[in-house]
Amino acid sequence: MLEKIGYSPEMARWAAAADAEVGRVVRVDRGLAEVLTEHGPLRAGYSGDLLAEVALDPVGAPTTGDWVVVREWPDHRQTVEQVLPRNSAVVRATAGRQSHGQVLCANADLVAVVVALHPDPPVSRVERLLSLAWDSGATPVVVLTKTDLVADAVFVAEDVAAAAPEVEVVSTSTATGEGLDRLRALTPFGRTTALVGASGHGKSSLVNALAGAEVLGTRTIRADGRGRHTTVRRELVPLPGGGAVIDTPGLRGVGLPGSIDGLARAFSDITRLLEQCRYRNCSHRSEPGCAVRAALAAGLLPVRRYESWDELRSEAERAARRREARPRPVKYGGGSGRHPGEAQWS
Ligand SMILES: Nc1nc2c(ncn2[C@@H]2O[C@H](COP(=O)(O)OP(=O)(O)O)[C@@H](O)[C@H]2O)c(=O)[nH]1
Ligand SMILES: [Mg+2]
Ligand SMILES: [Zn+2]
Incomplete structure (x- = not known):
């Protein structure tokens, strides 16, 4: 039931054209992608062609949230052949000499800027992260967390709203449950919400609250009909009833990618x-x-x-x-078209 997390019929054409399967990347770990397919989760390396593309342009490497074409070989090895064109991409600047940004996640419909009300005033943090969120090509939303820890949550939320024109601000607490219904409603069947923000601001707590007991820690999943079990820790988490949330790694310093x-x-x-x-x-x-x-x-x-x-x-x-001042990448992964959120690289 990949439709729950955004599978669309046009993806079937990519799969048919390649005579392979389409799945969604839930997590990437040292060159291996964990991909959710119609037949369960699998782990796949990258094909030679994809590796060659990634060498030219690291931005095209599979990332959490990507839809990819995966092939199973006669020896049961599985490889990611292709990254489908992205609808959105959260990209942050990378430090040092690299000419590319780091893609935090792809194909989110909503990018939630998660900022705690406690202990610091959140306004300028929100502004910085919103720039990143708008750049992604997805719709930004601000999620204020830990309302239970401050006395003036309503006033702070008003300050934040004034600094976030055209953006919905949702105040939440995983301690009291405030705002969680609204957040759940913002991630309906087929849609994906990515959470971005510094660590410690309550992203994983929100994911757990939205997903219920399903994703606390690790989880055992029946990978196929043969009774094999795989334990996975996910970054893209399908929600019961449909929709998905992506818990991105905590951002300490968020460099703007220059857009x-x-x-x-x-x-x-x-x-x-x-x-x-x-x-x-x-x-x-x-x-x-x-x-x-x-x-x-x-x-x-x-x-x-x-x-x-x-x-x-x-x-x-x-x-x-x-x-x-740096050399430009020649080509993107995904083959056709450029990825929104990366227009600044072209
Ligand atoms: N009081 C309170 N604490 C929270 C809330 N949300 C998260 N926390 C705590 O804040 C800390 C960091 O939360 P976590 O979800 O791991 O943040 P992450 O690093 O952004 O994923 C943990 O100790 C949580 O228990 C909340 O709404 N209220
Ligand atoms: Mg976390
Ligand atoms: Zn002027």
């Missing part, structure tokens, strides 16, 4: 102001007719938010310059 697009969406209020500055190359410092300065002076744009935008913009521009 201005996500930032423009996350700060759509400021983006609108920029269009009203008299000069197109306005630096928003001292030029006459600067709409940003005017909004700051009038108290319509909080200084904190402006500074947050300014910092993230500088960071994204630095990343873009670094990337331009």
